[in-house]
Amino acid sequence: MQNFSHILQRLADAGLDFVLVGGFAAISHGSSYLTKDVDICAVLTPENIAKLRQALAEWNPKHRMTPQKLSFLTHPPMGQPLNNLYLQTDHGVLDVISTVLGVGDFERLKREAEELEVDGQRYYVISLGDLIVAKEAMGRDKDLLTAKELRVIAARRQSH
Numbered sequence: 001m002q003n004f005s006h007i008l009q010r011l012a013d014a015g016l017d018f019v020l021v022g023g024f025a026a027i028s029h030g031s032s033y034l035t036k037d038v039d040i041c042a043v044l045t046p047e048n049i050a051k052l053r054q055a056l057a058e059w060n061p062k063h064r065m066t067p068q069k070l071s072f073l074t075h076p077p078m079g080q081p082l083n084n085l086y087l088q089t090d091h092g093v094l095d096v097i098s099t100v101l102g103v104g105d106f107e108r109l110k111r112e113a114e115e116l117e118v119d120g121q122r123y124y125v126i127s128l129g130d131l132i133v134a135k136e137a138m139g140r141d142k143d144l145l146t147a148k149e150l151r152v153i154a155a156r157r158q159s160h
Helices: 004-013 023-028 046-059 106-112 128-138 141-159
Strands: 019-021 037-041 084-089 092-097 114-118 121-125
Touching (some): 004 037, 004 114, 019 023, 019 106, 023 128, 046 084, 106 128
Parallel strands (some): 019 121
Antiparallel strands (some): 019 037
């Protein structure tokens, strides 16, 4: 498994405003399911793309969903609009999405997000309720299993 806190710290140091979503967000809420990538939601403005390139420059970031595995440092050219990034780096996989299925865009996510502390640094993480909705909207078996477990966690929280 990749170094989750190292990746988050690198993004924060670059000044990127993001919300942690996906498997590590589920783990932060108490899920026992393992994940191999870091998923975040952020607005992919030219400025934020520049911040991402700066943060990841030393880690050899490549587009993992393209056959050519093009370098993220040069592709796409600056100014080309992006909705999502699926990157492989020397320190693991980082997926950056601009909207979360079933929930909404970055601003909507951040409004409801919870704070998470990792190694003394505070980050935003998708709320438990939003994560359940997102996992169910994905509809894949692994997401549905995670959503089921997260519903149990949510019910326990409400009973305490």
